[in-house]
Amino acid sequence: MEIPTLNNLSLHWLDTSLQSSFTHLLKKECESILANQIQTIPINTAEPLSFIAKLFSNISHKKNTLISNPQWNQEENLIITKLCNLDIKQPEPFILIPTGGSGKKIKLAIHTWSTLSASAKSTQSFLKTPITQHISFLPIYHISG
Numbered sequence: 001m002e003i004p005t006l007n008n009l010s011l012h013w014l015d016t017s018l019q020s021s022f023t024h025l026l027k028k029e030c031e032s033i034l035a036n037q038i039q040t041i042p043i044n045t046a047e048p049l050s051f052i053a054k055l056f057s058n059i060s061h062k063k064n065t066l067i068s069n070p071q072w073n074q075e076e077n078l079i080i081t082k083l084c085n086l087d088i089k090q091p092e093p094f095i096l097i098p099t100g101g102s103g104k105k106i107k108l109a110i111h112t113w114s115t116l117s118a119s120a121k122s123t124q125s126f127l128k129t130p131i132t133q134h135i136s137f138l139p140i141y142h143i144s145g
Helices: 016-034 048-060 074-084 113-127
Strands: 040-043 064-067 094-099 107-112
Touching: 016 048, 040 048, 040 074, 048 064, 074 094, 107 113
Parallel strands: 040 064, 064 094
Antiparallel strands: 094 107
């Protein structure tokens, strides 16, 4: 699957009443990234539209992404900061997804747009449907296994 860029991003998946707000947030995030030399940019929000704008901005600018929990305390944020400074080699920008947060044993799963796309295609195949639409009742920064 093609990595989304600002030139090929279609908003058909987003409710039309939210498209203008999303486009504004995305533009703001892109401007912020252009002024930022950091290679791994954290997403630390529980607000869905902001989360998606930050993720698409990071991916389209070939920045690595760290998904974090806005409810983490100082100790957990310190653990994540140390894990973020690892020298990770990937052929494309990666997305660090925290796992094992209970008991202060945070680990990071390393994904790319390709691995997440393969997972989505696998789910579609298993469900025998060409289109999948999911509703999750978990917070957007929570990854369930």
